Amino acid sequence: MITLTESAIQELKRLRSKYEKEGSQPILRLGVKPSGCSGLSYVMNFEPQANPDDHTFDFGELRVAVDPLSMTLIQGLTVDFSEDLLGGGFKFKNPNAVASCGCGTSFATAETAAAVGH
Template sequence: MITLTDSAIQELKRLRSKYEKEGSQPILRLGVKPSGCSGLSYVMNFESQANPDDHTFDFGDLRVAVDPLSMTLLQGLTVDFSEDLLGGGFKFKNPNAVATCGCGTSFATAETAATVGH
C-alpha cells in the first residue's frame, strides 16, 4: 500500500494539469532508481498509462503506478507535500528505509545498505 496525504494529492493534481492532453489524464509513476548518497532515490513522473504488471492505486481521480521491483522497496510509503519556504516540497516516509540522506530524497534499505557501505 502507498499513501498520499491530502496536500500531496493536491500538489500532484496541480502538476498533472501541465501534462494533460485533450481527453486524457496522465498517471503518476512512482518508483526508485539506484542513485543518491544513500544508494536509492525516489522517482516521480507522469506517464500516459500504466504497464500491465504495475501495482496501481487510486486517490480520487489521481492514479499512481508502481513497478513490481519498486513496490518491494516502497511498501508502506507515505508521500506528503509541504509549502514551507525552507525545506518545502515532497517528503517521503518509508518504513523500509534504514538510512536516509540529509536532503530526504535518497535512502537505503537493509538489503541495499550493505552494498553502498552503510
C-alpha cells in the same frame, strides 16, 4: 500499499494538469532508481498509462503506478507535500528505509545498505 496525504494529492493534481492532453489524464509513476547519497532515490513523473505488471493505486481522480521492483522497496510509503519556504516540497516517509540523507529523497534499505557497506 502507498499513501498520499491530501496536500500531496492536491499538488500532484496541480502538476498533472500541465501534462494533460484533451481526453487524457496521465498517471503518476512513482518508483526508485539507484542514485543519491544513500544508494536509492525516489522518482516521480507522469506517463500516459500504467504497465500491465504495475501495482496501481487510486486517490480519487489521481492514479499512481509503481513497478514491481520499486514496490518491494517502498511498500508502506507515505508521500506528503509542504509549502514551507525552507524545506518545502515532497516528503517521503518509507518504513523500509534504514538510512537516508539530508536531501530527503535518497535512502537505503537493509538489503541495499548491506550491499554497499553502510
